[in-house]
Amino acid sequence: xxxxxxxxxxxxxxxxxxxxxxxxxxxxxxxxxxxxxxxxxxxxxxxxxxxxxxxxxxxxxxxxxxxxxxxxxxxxxxxxxxxxxxxxxxxxxxxxxxxxxxxxxxxxxxxxxxxxxxxxxxxxxxxxxxxxxxxxxxxxxxxxxxxxxxxxxxxxxxxxxxxxxxxxxxxxxxxxxxxxxxxxxxxxxxxxxxxxxxxxxxxxxxxxxxxxxxxxxxxxxxxxxxxxxxxxxxxxxxxxxxxxxxxxxxxxxxxxxxxxxxxxxxxxxxxxxxxxxxxxxxxxxxxxxxxxxxxxx
Amino acid sequence: xxxxxxxxxxxxxxxxxxxxxxxxxxxxxxxxxxxxxxxxxxxxxxxxxxxxxxxxxxxxxxxxxxxxxxxxxxxxxxxxxxxxxxxxxxxxxxxxxxxxxxxxxxxxxxxxxxxxxxxxxxxxxxxxxxxxxxxxxxxxxxxxxxxxxxxxxxxxxxxxxxxxxxxxxxxxxxxxxxxxxxxxxxxxxxxxxxxxxxxxxxxxxxxxxxxxxxxxxxxxxxxxxxxxxxxxxxxxxxxxxxxxxxxxxxxxxxxxxxxxxx
Numbered sequence: 001x002x003x004x005x006x007x008x009x010x011x012x013x014x015x016x017x018x019x020x021x022x023x024x025x026x027x028x029x030x031x032x033x034x035x036x037x038x039x040x041x042x043x044x045x046x047x048x049x050x051x052x053x054x055x056x057x058x059x060x061x062x063x064x065x066x067x068x069x070x071x072x073x074x075x076x077x078x079x080x081x082x083x084x085x086x087x088x089x090x091x092x093x094x095x096x097x098x099x100x101x102x103x104x105x106x107x108x109x110x111x112x113x114x115x116x117x118x119x120x121x122x123x124x125x126x127x128x129x130x131x132x133x134x135x136x137x138x139x140x141x142x143x144x145x146x147x148x149x150x151x152x153x154x155x156x157x158x159x160x161x162x163x164x165x166x167x168x169x170x171x172x173x174x175x176x177x178x179x180x181x182x183x184x185x186x187x188x189x190x191x192x193x194x195x196x197x198x199x200x201x202x203x204x205x206x207x208x209x210x211x212x213x214x215x216x217x218x219x220x221x222x223x224x225x226x227x228x229x230x231x232x233x234x235x236x237x238x239x240x241x242x243x244x245x246x247x248x249x250x251x252x253x254x255x256x257x258x259x260x261x262x263x264x265x266x267x268x269x270x271x272x273x274x275x276x277x278x279x280x281x282x283x284x285x286x287x288x289x290x291x292x293x294x295x296x297x
Numbered sequence: 298x299x300x301x302x303x304x305x306x307x308x309x310x311x312x313x314x315x316x317x318x319x320x321x322x323x324x325x326x327x328x329x330x331x332x333x334x335x336x337x338x339x340x341x342x343x344x345x346x347x348x349x350x351x352x353x354x355x356x357x358x359x360x361x362x363x364x365x366x367x368x369x370x371x372x373x374x375x376x377x378x379x380x381x382x383x384x385x386x387x388x389x390x391x392x393x394x395x396x397x398x399x400x401x402x403x404x405x406x407x408x409x410x411x412x413x414x415x416x417x418x419x420x421x422x423x424x425x426x427x428x429x430x431x432x433x434x435x436x437x438x439x440x441x442x443x444x445x446x447x448x449x450x451x452x453x454x455x456x457x458x459x460x461x462x463x464x465x466x467x468x469x470x471x472x473x474x475x476x477x478x479x480x481x482x483x484x485x486x487x488x489x490x491x492x493x494x495x496x497x498x499x500x501x502x503x504x505x506x507x508x509x510x511x512x513x514x515x516x517x518x519x520x521x522x523x524x525x526x527x528x529x530x531x532x533x534x535x536x537x538x539x540x541x542x543x544x545x546x547x548x549x550x551x552x553x554x555x556x557x558x559x
Contacts, residue, residue, distance in 0.1 A: 026390060082317075160409050167400050171386045174452075177353045177379035178404035179371070225436040227391045 005127040005141050007246045010260055012147040013200040014238030016154050017212035018220075020193050022230055023158075025217050026169045031086060032071065032190070033213035035093035037197040037206040039070035041100025044198070049107060056146055060198055067194030070096055071187065123256045126203050143203045150199045157192055158231075161185065166227060208257040215264035216241065219271040237267060298530060299327055300520030305364075306331040306460060306491050307352070312361035314344070314351050320359070320514075321347050327510055327519035331459075332489050334482055336496045336506035336522075340535050343513045345495045346382065349462050352493075353379045365460060375404060378458035380449050382465050388437050388445060395433040397448050398424055401455030416455075423454040426481065443474035450478060460491040467496065479505055499531065 017033075024030050040063035047062025070092050077088035131142040139145070158165065164185050168175045172182045193213075200209050220233035245260030252259065305328035314322040322344045329335055337345045350356045352363050354370045365373050378401075401423070402416040412420075424430045427447040432440070440448065446466055453461055467475050482492050496502055502509065502522075509526045511518040517534040518525040 026387075028387075163400075163403055163406075163411065164408070166392070166396075167403055170390045170392065170397075171381065171400070173350070173353075173355055173381040173385060174379060174400065175403075176355050177374075177377070177381075179374045180403070221391070225391045225438060226393065227396075230391055 002127045003246060003250075005144060006123055006256060007242050009123060009126045009141070009144055009147060009203050010242030010245065010256075011239045012144065012151050013196075013204050013209070014212045014216065014242050014260075015235050016147065016151045016196045017200065017209055018216040018234035018238045019154055019158055019231060020189065020196060021213040021217040022220070022227070022234055023165055023169055023189055024193070024213060025221060026227075027189075029085065030214045030218075031089050032074065033193055033197070034210050035070050035074065035089045036067045036190070036193050037201060037209045037213075038093045039096035040064075040067045040194065040198050040201065041097050042066050042103055043069075043100075045100055045103040045107070049103075056142075056199075059202075060195065063198035063201075064191070064194045066096060067197060068187070068191060071190040071194075075186075123204050123208075123260075143199075146199050147203070150196055154192055154196060157188070161188065165189065204257050204260075208261055211261040211264045212238065212241075215261075215268055219264075219268045222268075222271045222275045241267060298518045298520065298525050299516065300524060301328045302330040304331070305329060306366060307493070308364040308367075309348075309352065310362050310364070312348075312351060312363065313359045314347055314356060315359045322351070322512075323515050325361070325512075325516045327516060329491060329493070329508060331491050332486055333508045334486050334492045334494065334506050335508035335510060336494050336502050337510045337512055338496055338499065338502050338506075338534070339512035339517075341497070343534070345497070345512055346464050348510075348512065349379075349464050349493070349495055353377070353462060376459040378453045378456040378461045380453045380461065380463040380466060383442065383445050383449060383468065385464075388440070390437065392437060393433070394424065394429065394435050394437060394440070394448050395420060397437060398451045398455050401452040404456060419457070420451070420455050423451040424448075426454060427451045428477065443470040446470050446474065446478070450481070458490075461485070461493065463492065463494045465495050465497070467494075467498070467501075475501075502526065 021030070021033065024033055043062035043064070043066030044059055045062075046066075047058040050062075051058035073092045074085065074088045077083045077091065078085050081088075083091075126141050126143050129142050131139045131145060133139060164175070164180055167178075168180060168182045168185045175182055175185075197206070197209050200212075204212075216234045216237040217230065219237055220230045223233055224230050241260055241263045245263040246256060248254075248263060249256040249259035307329040309325055309327050312322060312325040313320055325348060337348060339345050347356060351358050352365075352370075363370065365377055370377065395417075398420040399412050399416060402412050402420065406412055406416060421430065421433060424433055427450050429444065429447050429451060432444065432448075437445070437448065446469075450463075450466065453463070466478055470478070482494070486492055494506070496505070503526055507522055508520065509518065509522045510516070511525065511530055511534045513534045513536075518530040
């Protein structure tokens with residue numbers, strides 16, 4: 001049962017992150033996910049200090065606020081100061097993350113948080129964090145419910161805004177000419193990334209969130225040339241990575257989040273190898289030679 | 298020399314545009330009649346694309362205004378089509394040719410709704426008009442430059458607009474495609490559509506366009522081609538670039554007396 005909850009948590013995070021990540025990499029802003037996942041730290045600490053609890057709602061509000069603040073700052077530096085996006089991202093998120101760390105160390109006694117937890121998370125504790133109702137019924141791990149709700153929101157968002165997200169990613173100028181606000185969809189996407197990051201970081205940590213945001217979509221991008229297939233492959237990969245990552249950690253007795261991130265990298269490498277082999281075969285075919293596999297056999 | 302038209306379909310009034318406080322277009326003021334193919338012509342950095350983007354509301358003007366069909370753009374967006382520069386998008390984006398053409402229908406279907414079978418048949422129709430039907434299912438990454446341009450054109454056609462703004466539709470396409478495109482534009486103009494094209498080739502400008510907007514940060518001339526596209530005006534637009542001046546003279550000569558060459 002413990003394995004089931006952990007794999008389910010991993011899969012939920014992987015799917016949610018992956019779906020949003022597809023649009024991030026197509027917009028050439030993968031590292032924005034990195035920025036947001038770090039920039040939420042001060043928001044979380046401030047929300048904790050103000051509310052005095054680790055309840056989900058204040059955490060989400062605080063983190064969502066600084067996550068969006070980070071995207072506003074990145075856009076602002078990029079547009080107003082003509083700074084390259086990657087430089088704007090680097091300046092913004094390290095600054096916000098550092099504020100978070102200072103807040104934690106200053107209020108060390110009062111804050112039930114530490115940097116390690118934020119960066120690496122601890123997915124193994126998910127099954128312990130149970131949701132118990134007033135009359136004592138145990139409904140299962142709390143994070144699973146939160147993550148499932150976030151996944152539902154993200155799926156609805158992508159389903160309803162699919163054509164706007166696709167068009168503003170592919171051709172922003174044409175989208176604006178049609179009267180579709182590129183800024184609105186940019187910030188909606190960023191809000192969704194913030195929400196996802198915040199709800200996921202507690203269980204899987206910021207680094208695995210980044211791995212899930214970029215790894216599966218980048219792998220899917222190599223395997224297909226159709227956006228819908230890319231989203232579908234990302235979902236399948238997310239489930240597979242969570243499953244394989246858990247069992248790898250089980251056998252090696254190692255960090256679960258770490259193993260999931262490693263499996264993500266292995267999947268990408270495999271897809272890269274496959275794509276190279278396919279392209280070489282295509283090149284051989286066009287020269288009238290048999291594919292490499294057949295020639296060898 | 299600026300010649301205005303009586304019943305303008307497009308009115309650009311005293312438009313000034315600046316990038317970070319540096320003006321790139323000064324006091325642009327012209328009108329266009331309906332059913333014409335107009336060329337925006339000028340040297341590199343003259344602000345041709347900027348003018349188009351400002352008309353499309355993509356860049357806010359510092360002063361002045363634009364009216365289409367006598368209204369501001371927001372009220373008539375459905376009747377206006379825009380073809381961005383081909384290089385402005387990522388052609389490795391995972392969509393098919395038909396997907397791109399269907400994007401032309403997005404403005405018509407509205408928010409949160411999806412394109413239907415009618416939109417699909419319109420899109421296929423438009424692909425047919427540009428001779429790209431066999432490529433409908435093709436990934437856009439597999440297209441040549443000329444094919445990419447024709448896909449963009451098909452997407453614009455799918456908008457079923459009354460006025461079309463095209464940014465460099467002839468850049469990087471071969472002669473055959475260029476002829477096919479200009480043929481299609483003439484056909485459209487014949488049915489009363491107005492087409493505004495950013496163009497930088499002086500040689501072909503005279504034959505392609507029946508209205509010329511000659512630009513070099515200031516408006517040098519605007520009006521019917523035979524009246525405003527004179528050597529004097531072109532030299533004024535390209536002035537200061539001495540190496541170019543003699544070439545400009547050559548071009549004008551060849552065009553004015555085509556019999557000399559044969």
